[in-house]
Each structure stands twice: as structure tokens, then as C-alpha cells.
Amino acid sequence: MSDTAEKYLTLRGANSDIYFFQKRVSERVAEIIGTSFIKTSLKTKVLEEALSSRDNLISALTELENKDISDLSDQFLKVFEDFGITTKPLTKNLESSLDVPDQGRRKVLIGLTAGFAAAGVGFAATPFITAWNPSARAKAIGSAVKVDVSKMMVGQQIQVSWRKQPILIIRHSQTALSGLTAVISKLADPNSDNIDEPYKNINSTRSLSSEYSVLSGVCTHLGCSPKYYPEIEPKPWDSTWAGGFFCPCHGSMFDLVGRVYKGVPAPTNLTVPPHFFEGSILTIGEER
Secondary structure: OOOOOOOOEEEEOOOOOEEEEEEEOOHHHHHHHOOOEEEEEOOOOOHHHHHHHHHHHHHHHHHHHHOOHHHOOHHHHHHHHHOOOOOOOOOHHHHHOOOOOOHHHOOOOOOOOOOOOOOOOOOOOOOOOOEEOOOHHHHHOOOOEEEEOOOOOOOOEEEEEEOOEEEEEEEOOHHHHHHHHHHHHHEOOOOOOOOOOOOOOOOOOOOOOOOEEEEEOOOOOOOOOOEEEOOOOOEOOEOOOOOEEEOOOOOOEEOOOOOEEOOOOOOOOOOOOOEEEEOOEEEEOOOO
């Protein structure tokens, strides 16, 4: 595909004949729809139809960018539901805490969360990981999450929740990082050229740290949660497994830093959320 006419489109599906739209959105839009990366099927294999749908969705995103949050209506947000972007309103208690002067407009969806099949993934609590939990209102609109990663063991993965999506934090050994090059020939996009990679070519971890990876725990195929298998040993899904993530739903595989393998259903690498480190404190959801 070209980088112009077909921008934000990829061919996926069992026969690679269905167009998908995928694009990172601004923080402003992400606060409303609950995700910083949109990936949805356009349900067509006709390029002209895909381009038209893409343009309509980009137009809707642009309009959402400029809208007053209190002016959002069910009808307007149905545009996103029509594209497969599932939304749901906040709870009544949370709505009542928001400062919208006109109570008659309370039915608008002031803050939304986009499911992408990731809803319901729990927070994996770890006793020695300190997280400063924001308020319910702040969580709903995507407030940043802070995690102290200083006591993570080498090779360990922990999971936290940001914008109701699982975020995976992995502390790598130098041996594991040195072995990343061994699987490059098996990867579909080893340099993350097919996605909007926020911290590209900074570290082999794909993050702002040379030791920790910070990844979305949502499979880029249909939104399941890939499982972490760091062991270098034969697995039922790969007799030459070198460690990484395996999605039990449809068999997608990713390496230790979330890069997708060739020939699997997932179209792209696991996404990297905005983040920064201050010493041992990792902040997810903001950039410095």
C-alpha cells in the first residue's frame, strides 16, 4: 500500500481481504473514547469503500476533537459505534460529580470507555508494587497511573490498569534483550514501521527505558489478552519459542517487546502507551 491514499488502512482477515482502520488519536479524543489507538474493521474488501469509510471516521474524529464535551449527544457518538467502537456511559455517581451546568444535558456521554474487547481485564495487584490510584472520575477520563517498578524482579511482568485497559510492564534481563535480534526474521514488523510508534529507535525495549517495556495488554487482532511466556523452550504453538507473548484466543504471537510474528491473525505490534520514568517511578498516560 502507498503511504498516501491508503494511509491508516491495512488488509486483514482470513484471506487478507478485509480492510482495517488503525490510527493513534490525540489525548483529547482518547479521554473521550477511552483509547489512544483505534483499530476497527471497515467490513469491506473494496478499496474505494474502505477509503470512504476511513475519511468519514477521520472526519468524525476531527469533529470530536473540536467539540465541547457537554455537547456530545448519543446520536453523534453513534457514529463511532457504527464503526465498531463500543462506548458506554459513566455511572450515575460519577456523572453527578462532573461540573456540567445544565443538568438537562446529563444524558450526554461526557466520558466514554472504548471496549475493544478489553473490558473486564482485571488489575493484577502485586504486593510490592506501589501505585497511586486516581479518583474514580480521574480513572474514567484516563488519568495517569504511577507505578514504582524498583522492586520488580528481572524477567518479571506486572499488570496495571489505565483507561480500563491492561498495561503490561516487563523488566528484561540483558540476556533477553541481546536475544531479540535472533527472532527478527520471524517478525512481521520488527521496526514498528506499520504503526505510530511513539518512542521509535530509542531503546530495544520500545520504551523510554533500556530495561523495562511498557505495552498495551490488548491483542491487536480482536482485543484478547496475550499471555506472557518468557521461557526459551518449545511450546505447543512454536517448537522454537524464544520467549514472548501468546494470545490464547486465536494464536497470535509477539516477542518479548511486543513485536508481532509473521503469519498470525494480529495485524500489528502491541501498542506502547505514553509514559515516562522519573527514577524508579513509571508514569503511564502522560509524556514529559
